[in-house]
Amino acid sequence: MIGKKKSKSLLVGYLLATLMFTAIIRLPVNSMPLSLSINTGDRMEFIVGVENRLGVYGEIENLIQKYDGQIINTISTADKLLGVVVSLPSGPVLASCIAEIKSAELSRYVEPNEKIKMVQYEPNDPEWRNQTKQWSLWSENYGIRANWAWNTTLGTHAVRVAVVDSGIDYTHEDLSANYIGGGYDFVNNDTDPMDDLDHGTHCAGIIAAQINNGKGIAGIAQVELVAEKCIDSNGFGTYSNVASAIIHAVDSCNATIVSMSLGFLFRSQAVYDAIKHAYDKGALLVAAAGNDGWEGRSYPAAFKEVIGVSGTDVNGNLGGTDWHSSYGDWLELAAPGDKIYSTIGKRTRAANTIRLVGHPWRVRM
Amino acid sequence: MACPHVVGTAALIWCRYPNMTRDQVRIHLRKTAQDLGTLGFDDHYGFGLVDANASISHAPPSHDVAIINWERPSYANLNASTITNTTVLNYGTAFDWVNASLIVNGTIVNSTTIGLEGGQTSTVSLSWTPQTSGVYNLTSLVSSTYSSATDCISANVTTEASTIKVPLCRKSIQEGIDVARSGDTISVANGTYHEIVNVWKDNLTIRGEDKRGTIIDCKDKDSWGFLLYGRHFVRIEGFTIKRTQGGRDGGSSIMGFAGVSLAYSWNCTINDNIMSFHTIAWITYYAYGLLLTFSFGNNITKNKFEHNMIGMAIKNGSSDNRIAGNHFYWNGGRALGDGGLMLVNASNNMIYHNNFIYNECHLRNDTVSSNYWHGRWNVTGSYWDNYTGSDTNGDGVGDTPPLPQQQVDYLPLMAPWLPGDITHDGSVGPADFARLAAAYGSTPGSPTWDPHADLDENAIVGPGDFAILSKYFGQDWTTYWGYP
Numbered sequence A: 001m002i003g004k005k006k007s008k009s010l011l012v013g014y015l016l017a018t019l020m021f022t023a024i025i026r027l028p029v030n031s032m033p034l035s036l037s038i039n040t041g042d043r044m045e046f047i048v049g050v051e052n053r054l055g056v057y058g059e060i061e062n063l064i065q066k067y068d069g070q071i072i073n074t075i076s077t078a079d080k081l082l083g084v085v086v087s088l089p090s091g092p093v094l095a096s097c098i099a100e101i102k103s104a105e106l107s108r109y110v111e112p113n114e115k116i117k118m119v120q121y122e123p124n125d126p127e128w129r130n131q132t133k134q135w136s137l138w139s140e141n142y143g144i145r146a147n148w149a150w151n152t153t154l155g156t157h158a159v160r161v162a163v164v165d166s167g168i169d170y171t172h173e174d175l176s177a178n179y180i181g182g183g184y185d186f187v188n189n190d191t192d193p194m195d196d197l198d199h200g201t202h203c204a205g206i207i208a209a210q211i212n213n214g215k216g217i218a219g220i221a222q223v224e225l226v227a228e229k230c231i232d233s234n235g236f237g238t239y240s241n242v243a244s245a246i247i248h249a250v251d252s253c254n255a256t257i258v259s260m261s262l263g264f265l266f267r268s269q270a271v272y273d274a275i276k277h278a279y280d281k282g283a284l285l286v287a288a289a290g291n292d293g294w295e296g297r298s299y300p301a302a303f304k305e306v307i308g309v310s311g312t313d314v315n316g317n318l319g320g321t322d323w324h325s326s327y328g329d330w331l332e333l334a335a336p337g338d339k340i341y342s343t344i345g346k347r348t349r350a351a352n353t354i355r356l357v358g359h360p361w362r363v364r365m
Numbered sequence B: 001m002a003c004p005h006v007v008g009t010a011a012l013i014w015c016r017y018p019n020m021t022r023d024q025v026r027i028h029l030r031k032t033a034q035d036l037g038t039l040g041f042d043d044h045y046g047f048g049l050v051d052a053n054a055s056i057s058h059a060p061p062s063h064d065v066a067i068i069n070w071e072r073p074s075y076a077n078l079n080a081s082t083i084t085n086t087t088v089l090n091y092g093t094a095f096d097w098v099n100a101s102l103i104v105n106g107t108i109v110n111s112t113t114i115g116l117e118g119g120q121t122s123t124v125s126l127s128w129t130p131q132t133s134g135v136y137n138l139t140s141l142v143s144s145t146y147s148s149a150t151d152c153i154s155a156n157v158t159t160e161a162s163t164i165k166v167p168l169c170r171k172s173i174q175e176g177i178d179v180a181r182s183g184d185t186i187s188v189a190n191g192t193y194h195e196i197v198n199v200w201k202d203n204l205t206i207r208g209e210d211k212r213g214t215i216i217d218c219k220d221k222d223s224w225g226f227l228l229y230g231r232h233f234v235r236i237e238g239f240t241i242k243r244t245q246g247g248r249d250g251g252s253s254i255m256g257f258a259g260v261s262l263a264y265s266w267n268c269t270i271n272d273n274i275m276s277f278h279t280i281a282w283i284t285y286y287a288y289g290l291l292l293t294f295s296f297g298n299n300i301t302k303n304k305f306e307h308n309m310i311g312m313a314i315k316n317g318s319s320d321n322r323i324a325g326n327h328f329y330w331n332g333g334r335a336l337g338d339g340g341l342m343l344v345n346a347s348n349n350m351i352y353h354n355n356f357i358y359n360e361c362h363l364r365n366d367t368v369s370s371n372y373w374h375g376r377w378n379v380t381g382s383y384w385d386n387y388t389g390s391d392t393n394g395d396g397v398g399d400t401p402p403l404p405q406q407q408v409d410y411l412p413l414m415a416p417w418l419p420g421d422i423t424h425d426g427s428v429g430p431a432d433f434a435r436l437a438a439a440y441g442s443t444p445g446s447p448t449w450d451p452h453a454d455l456d457e458n459a460i461v462g463p464g465d466f467a468i469l470s471k472y473f474g475q476d477w478t479t480y481w482g483y484p
Helices: A056-065 A092-103 A199-208 A239-251 A269-280 A346-351 B003-016 B022-031 B052-057 B173-179 B430-439 B463-472
Strands: A043-050 A070-076 A081-089 A107-112 A115-117 A160-165 A224-229 A236-238 A257-260 A284-288 A307-312 A333-336 B065-071 B082-090 B096-104 B107-116 B121-128 B135-144 B150-158 B163-166 B185-188 B191-193 B197-199 B204-208 B214-217 B226-229 B234-237 B240-245 B258-263 B269-271 B274-279 B288-293 B299-301 B304-306 B310-315 B322-324 B327-329 B341-343 B350-352 B355-357 B363-365
Touching: A043 A056, A043 A092, A043 A239, A043 A269, A056 A070, A056 A081, A056 A092, A070 A239, A070 A269, A081 A092, A081 A239, A081 A269, A092 A107, A107 A269, A107 B226, A160 A199, A160 A239, A160 B003, A199 A224, A199 B003, A224 A239, A236 A239, A239 A257, A239 A269, A257 B003, A269 A284, A284 B003, A284 B022, A307 B003, A333 B003, B003 B022, B003 B052, B022 B065, B022 B082, B065 B135, B065 B150, B082 B096, B082 B107, B082 B135, B082 B150, B096 B121, B107 B121, B150 B163, B163 B173, B173 B185, B173 B197, B173 B204, B197 B204, B240 B258, B258 B274, B274 B288, B304 B310, B430 B463
Parallel strands: A160 A224, A160 A257, A257 A284, A284 A307, A307 A333, B163 B185, B185 B204, B191 B214, B197 B226, B204 B234, B214 B240, B226 B258, B234 B269, B240 B274, B258 B288, B269 B299, B274 B304, B288 B310, B299 B322, B304 B327, B310 B341, B322 B350, B327 B355, B341 B363
Antiparallel strands: A043 A081, A043 A107, A070 A081, A115 A236, B065 B082, B082 B121, B096 B107, B096 B135, B135 B150
16 A cells, blocks of 8 residues: 555546446546556545446536546446546645535545555565475365365366456466456556466466366366456556456456455455445455454455455464464455465566476376 | 465365355355364454365255344334344255244344245344343344254344444444444444554544543554545544554655544544554654644544654645644654644644644644634644743743744743643643633623633633533643643
């Protein structure tokens, strides 16, 4: 939430994919500045959670235009508008504008479209990679014993998992078989959710790296993978992008499981709206508890609709040698989270020569 | 990397048992998890370590039930129907008659039976009417007809109207806010709370039981206590909000790290709190006890700011706020000319009756516009411990010009402020009572009018002022501000 706010280029115009499903289709003014940033410089971004009624988009647009404000994005499901992302000039008029939006009863909430830092980024230290590979899947003590489960099923493409993260390196030889298109890149506003951080690729590998292909690692389940990219190459995302990614996963990609290995300490109503929508559509939602190591809550894991997962090490203890899992009664399950070996993208592979190893055990068929 | 393990396992379950519903998969994950930590559910491992082997090898039972969600009122109204909604899952694979009961203090008050197909989820409404006031323990119990399976969930509810008790009825302050309705009070019992509270609703009161015992312990870095964005008519009082470290305010960012952060909010009241130890190791960054950005018309009263990097900041065009009766004690640490109160682009704020004691620098005033450094009657300002002037007429207000670095407050108090101190001698006693009595009933223009005696600034010296004086009678500023 606090890293140096980087200037983010926003495309003039809307995410076509988002707008296609918006009940009220309005194209934005073309005069908006080409480069906006969140909470820096002269303008600030906010999410206005709207009442879902006809014409609300236009009413907000008219109102904020008086304040030199612009709608720069929307958060919408297939059939309704949940929120609009507005850019407003910083300064004393800001409070008046927010006040007018509220007094006109146009909003359910207003919150800053803050940058959020993803959790559980794993270090790429070479030594870290010398640990026993993939213990989390086979350890009889504190692993999940996936190898035993594989006697029964390896998974099928009947189940579709959306990885809401930094994207997936779909060219990876261990992931391409299970990857399917259809996801969206909300960071760059395009249909190519290529990973440029390796976090999403790492998660995807744990879930569904191709098994029995003589390459790389074995994923837990051979299911379809969709990438919904909302985390940028620095490990940051915004509330609006996280919310849009969750909605896109269930509305456009029909994902049955949404994996969110990300979290933030601040309860965002925009993200909650998205979570509620996905839950009501029947998706199973799973999120990391966070690696801040304190008793405080981490969202979206702490929403009751979401399975919050704490991380454990090879001895079953909470956290690991260099990180701590957050905890609290909002947790639902624990799972291995320390020293997990998995797929990463090409870029990092070049820097770290060890990337792929054979299976540490034989799969029992 | 814990999350993908659960995702992968859930995916495997769904592949193995494709007819399972979402809720069945969720309960299946819980029931097949390997219990770690204390027996059963705990706050470190939840229901346990996910186990792919167990989840695949254990087929779901024919008959079992589980509560997926339970909605209950935040409080109950006497002699009115109180409705609870239990969302129950037939976790089994076969049809079952599921009995759902509402139990109040051990007695079943309402129950019903519904037929559920295997994997089906349904919500059951059960009601009950409290006849006498008090705290009630509510339990929702569901049971299977074709097996001995049951599930239950319990919580407390009070009959105190519009009051959400934390943690008696809701586990966290945030949860209280999430379920609150306009006009509700969230009443927080003594204890230490590890939360960042996003106050995302208007017209709420959030009140700690005792400001020295109701503690919001912020995380050690990158954190806040209460966040108010675009809020109005929110009142926060009676908390200690301590230990925020780290962060930066990023120029115009509204997210400066603070015990309480108000942004584009108005008509909110932050009263009678302690904000302390909001510090950071890097002097180029900021941490605040309280931060006001783009906010106007708020009341910041009777708070104690101590041992913060910056006690309080008013920034980004915040105006028309009333900053009165606060205690700035030993704030600083940046060695850059600030510490107590910081004003950056702040105008028309009324700042008075504050105590500035032992701060590295009491006031940093980078603002070009003017603020009011006195109360409604323009007779008193604030107390500055480095004021070296004198009070020639004995009214408790310094008469010689203020110190150069302040240049703002021409009505400095001669003794630290506390409520009820009409004579400005740092204590409330018979002399204050005599002044109040002499002016009692007077209004501005009356011969007996004494603006110092109008403690509540309502233009009449009357019962309100008497109540304040009585409440603090016998105290001096050290006892009032919590010094032994």
